[in-house]
Structure formats: structure tokens, C-alpha cells
Amino acid sequence: MKSYRKELWFNTPSRRAFINITQQVTQCLHESGIKEGLALINAMHITASVFINDDEQGLHHDYEVWLENLAPHEPVHQYRHNDTGEDNADAHIKRQVMGREVVVAITQGKLDFGPWEQIFYGEFDGGRRKRVLVKIIGD
16 A cells, blocks of 8 residues: 655635645645545644535635624634634634545546535635645555
């Protein structure tokens, strides 16, 4: 069995963003040479997410609105976490809802997706460098 590891780095200028990383993960798969196995893709920061869904701007807008209604950024004093001097309690909650990682099957050297599925990096507290781990195992 082979193992491959790579970090993808992001620095979004905005506080929140959804970035399609499917092509970067596909490139990692090609670099790995693995034809059958599993790919783990996970955010290595507690205010960011990795998830799978459709690459459709209306859906991304709906996520943004829904998440902001669920855990609004302001007023920042509404969260105990922000008593420490932080202002990102909402980002922690949004990450918890959207998830930390995804696992994708690899079949015949390709990411084995259903229709319309793509991999996204979700940023909820941008403005600094953060990373996503791609770990691929198999033969």
C-alpha cells in the first residue's frame, strides 16, 4: 500500500469564502500514482471547513445566508469565546456545522464522485494563511 501527503495553503482576504479545491485534490491524486484507495481531505484549522457539494453560486449564497443566520458574526460580545479577545466564535460554530473533512473513494485513478459533487474549502475567519491536508492511501 502507498501513502501520499500534501498540504494545500489558502489565504483568503475576505472573512468568509467557499473555494472549489477539486482540481488541486485531483492533481494530488495524479502525483500520488494511486489507482485504488481513499483520499482524506481535511481542514487543519478550527475556523475552516472541507465539504462536498454542488459548485453552484446560488447554493453558496444560500449557505452564506443560512450560516450567518445560524451563527451571526455580530454582535461579537454575544459569544463567551470572544471574551478572550477573539472575534471568531461564529467561525468555530460555522466550521462545526459544515464539517472538518471528507473522504472520497478512488477508483481506477479517479475521484469517485456522484453527479455534481465537488470538494470545497470553506473559510469562516479569513485574513491569514491556513492549510488543508490531503492524505491519499491505496495501491
